[in-house]
Amino acid sequence: MSYARTYEASQRDSSAFWARAAEDIDWFIPYEVVLDDTRRPFYRWFRGGVMNTCYNALDRHVIRGRADQAALIYDSPMTGQVQTFTYAELLERVAQFAGALRRLGVEKGDRVIIYMPMVPEAVVAMLACARIGAIHSVVFGGFASKELATRIDDATPTVIVAASCGLEPGRTVAYKPLLDDALELAMHQPAACVILQRPELEASLIDGRDLTWDEAIEGAEPTECVAVLATDPLYILYTSGTTGVPKGVVRDNGGHAVALKWSMQNFYGVDPGDTFWAASDVGWVVGHSYIVYGPLLHGCTTVLFEGKPVGTPDPGTFWRVIDNHRVKVLFTAPTAFRAIKRDDPTGSYLGDYDITPLAALFLAGERCDPDTLNWAADKLGVPVLDHWWQTETGWPVAGNPLGLELLPVKPGSAGVPVPGYRVDVVDDEGSIVPAGDIGSVVIRLPMPPGTLPTLWNNEAGYESSYLSRYPGYYLTGDAGFKDADGYLSIMSRIDDIINVAGHRLSTGAMEEILSDHPDVAECAVIGVADDLKGQVPVGFVVLKTGVVRDHPEIVAELIASVRARIGPVASFKHATVVARLPKTRSGKILRSTMRKIADADHWSVPATIDDPIILDEIGEALGTIGYPRG
Numbered sequence: 001m002s003y004a005r006t007y008e009a010s011q012r013d014s015s016a017f018w019a020r021a022a023e024d025i026d027w028f029i030p031y032e033v034v035l036d037d038t039r040r041p042f043y044r045w046f047r048g049g050v051m052n053t054c055y056n057a058l059d060r061h062v063i064r065g066r067a068d069q070a071a072l073i074y075d076s077p078m079t080g081q082v083q084t085f086t087y088a089e090l091l092e093r094v095a096q097f098a099g100a101l102r103r104l105g106v107e108k109g110d111r112v113i114i115y116m117p118m119v120p121e122a123v124v125a126m127l128a129c130a131r132i133g134a135i136h137s138v139v140f141g142g143f144a145s146k147e148l149a150t151r152i153d154d155a156t157p158t159v160i161v162a163a164s165c166g167l168e169p170g171r172t173v174a175y176k177p178l179l180d181d182a183l184e185l186a187m188h189q190p191a192a193c194v195i196l197q198r199p200e201l202e203a204s205l206i207d208g209r210d211l212t213w214d215e216a217i218e219g220a221e222p223t224e225c226v227a228v229l230a231t232d233p234l235y236i237l238y239t240s241g242t243t244g245v246p247k248g249v250v251r252d253n254g255g256h257a258v259a260l261k262w263s264m265q266n267f268y269g270v271d272p273g274d275t276f277w278a279a280s281d282v283g284w285v286v287g288h289s290y291i292v293y294g295p296l297l298h299g300c301t302t303v304l305f306e307g308k309p310v311g312t313p314d315p316g317t318f319w320r321v322i323d324n325h326r327v328k329v330l331f332t333a334p335t336a337f338r339a340i341k342r343d344d345p346t347g348s349y350l351g352d353y354d355i356t357p358l359a360a361l362f363l364a365g366e367r368c369d370p371d372t373l374n375w376a377a378d379k380l381g382v383p384v385l386d387h388w389w390q391t392e393t394g395w396p397v398a399g400n401p402l403g404l405e406l407l408p409v410k411p412g413s414a415g416v417p418v419p420g421y422r423v424d425v426v427d428d429e430g431s432i433v434p435a436g437d438i439g440s441v442v443i444r445l446p447m448p449p450g451t452l453p454t455l456w457n458n459e460a461g462y463e464s465s466y467l468s469r470y471p472g473y474y475l476t477g478d479a480g481f482k483d484a485d486g487y488l489s490i491m492s493r494i495d496d497i498i499n500v501a502g503h504r505l506s507t508g509a510m511e512e513i514l515s516d517h518p519d520v521a522e523c524a525v526i527g528v529a530d531d532l533k534g535q536v537p538v539g540f541v542v543l544k545t546g547v548v549r550d551h552p553e554i555v556a557e558l559i560a561s562v563r564a565r566i567g568p569v570a571s572f573k574h575a576t577v578v579a580r581l582p583k584t585r586s587g588k589i590l591r592s593t594m595r596k597i598a599d600a601d602h603w604s605v606p607a608t609i610d611d612p613i614i615l616d617e618i619g620e621a622l623g624t625i626g627y628p629r630g
């Protein structure tokens with residue numbers, strides 16, 4: 001069916017639309033109501049329905065003839081391993097690990113934190129939780145102990161599953177000491193920690209609390225799927241909010257399964273049996289939705305890639321994976337293609353591989369610059385399609401719905417609203433702005449299945465963060481515009497969130513860390529443009545009166561503390577000491593003007609500025625650390 005007709009059908013009668021999509025999911029007991037809107041503005045999909053996400057992702061495919069099809073291909077240039085798990089094999093491992101979790105006391109509704117790199121056991125652990133109705137919360141490996149501790153205290157897990165180490169180019173990241181430190185910091189303590197010992201670096205275990213993965217599964221009884229309600233949580237995924245405290249985005253079981261299954265065919269255009277590869281990390285929403293759940297719910301083969309687009313070993317790595325595993329659709333962040341383009345501008349490595357299985361490349365996670373999109377389209381010879389979504393929505397909000405129909409590509413735009421979503425751009429008063437005008441991007445309630453129903457243990461926070469600003473709408477936090485054809489362009493955030501190499505980070509959280517330094521009186525962190533990572537954070541600090549220490553020494557301490565407290569993923573490598581910060585007369589720091597100076601964008605002196613001279617000082621300070629670039 002065409003995009004226009006499908007979109008119209010989703011708006012005309014959304015219950016009928018999603019009821020049809022729900023036929024592709026196996027229900028143990030049918031739902032009573034498609035959309036429960038009795039508690040507006042809180043909506044729940046498929047109330048009364050009973051199912052199991054793991055059953056839909058694995059068991060039913062094994063029962064219906066996919067037992068010997070590859071479900072998961074682990075491809076790791078970091079270890080030189082390629083390992084294939086058929087649907088039957090993956091099911092066996094998941095059922096056994098589910099039994100192991102049970103034996104450790106994990107029951108339906110309990111939380112399990114998973115702090116693992118890109119190894120098959122991470123996927124097994126996620127699906128095992130789903131199997132027994134436990135709620136997993138995966139924490140990205142690039143986060144440090146403090147971030148992990150915050151999540152442990154919020155999710156209060158019964159068990160934590162971790163690995164002894166992760167592998168980054170040129171260094172082995174010892175995960176276990178990070179976990180031990182996190183548990184020192186956390187108030188909550190789990191009953192047990194299951195540690196996957198990787199041969200590259202084995203971890204020492206704490207008696208009585210830690211056991212190895214092998215010990216955990218030894219003699220564990222394979223477990224059947226537990227029936228859960230469609231509205232029961234499947235997982236919690238923490239994401240950066242406007243403060244240093246991350247938000248626990250909750251995903252339900254039923255709506256999630258329906259939406260992801262629908263999106264695989266209708267949005268990404270893949271069939272059951274095809275290979276789908278999301279080159280992301282299981283610690284992010286892209287990994288949850290399109291490394292694990294989406295492809296498996298749809299009966300696809302999914303690729304779990306432990307490596308980088310460049311340097312592991314070269315910029316031809318992606319083409320090798322596409323060739324070796326016959327990848328039909330690749331999904332990654334623009335930064336990955338910027339890295340490939342930087343290292344191999346002519347695309348010479350493509351000549352070594354057969355990428356004819358590739359039908360399309362989807363990009364998301366950050367704004368995609370037209371240069372990168374055009375370069376990829378030119379080199380790959382397939383549609384390169386930007387699309388836009390967020391942890392909260394769980395699946396695409398806007399894009400080019402290849403599965404329905406390939407629409408004209410407009411570089412710089414994220415595409416058109418996906419069926420199920422009504423996206424508006426509004427001004428401060430909540431009025432829809434004319435085409436082409438920038439405003440706040442909002443989604444009309446109710447949002448479709450699969451989107452967040454709430455924040456973990458924080459319904460009030462859910463309401464105040466997302467639903468209160470414009471009644472009847474969900475606030476995305478993004479700013480952008482729609483063109484006359486309804487194509488949406490996402491330009492920036494309206495809050496302090498920045499996007500570094502497709503990773504979502506809060507500058508507010510970094511400012512909290514800088515402020516904690518004993519020599520710092522006040523500070524500001526802004527996201528400045530970066531050729532590779534899209535944005536990187538830069539810090540400005542004003543020292544307390546009387547501090548006479550060397551500035552480089554203080555800056556090095558600040559950089560080290562952001563790395564220690566948030567993690568290497570913050571990419572916080574630049575900070576500078578300034579005499580004063582530019583402020584409005586009412587004391588608000590002029591971050592956007594600072595950003596424009598750093599990016600060499602056109603800027604003018606704000607009328608509300610307290611003392612314009614400070615802007616020259618900021619320009620000079622930026623010069624000392626190499627900004628503006630280029």
Ligand code: COA
Pocket residue numbers: 117140141142143166168169173279280281284286308309310332333335336339364365500501502503532533567568569570571
């Ligand atoms: N565990 C531990 N450390 C990690 C990590 C993990 N899972 N992932 C990243 N890090 C570390 C990196 O080693 C790096 O450390 P360093 O400061 O010592 O060099 C730091 O965190 C920053 O990582 P990253 O921003 O990824 O930069 P990079 O220089 O290592 O790689 C790219 C740059 C572009 C190659 C990389 O960002 C990439 O592959 N991006 C693909 C897009 C993507 O996965 N996006 C996710 C959302 S779709």
Ligand code: AMP
Pocket residue numbers: 239285363364365366367368386387388389390391392414476477478490491492493499502503504
């Ligand atoms: P995350 O929740 O980590 O997936 O980050 C979501 C945020 O990344 C969005 O709110 C946007 O700010 C940004 N983002 C994601 N995809 C795009 C895109 N295609 N274009 C522009 N920004 C994007």
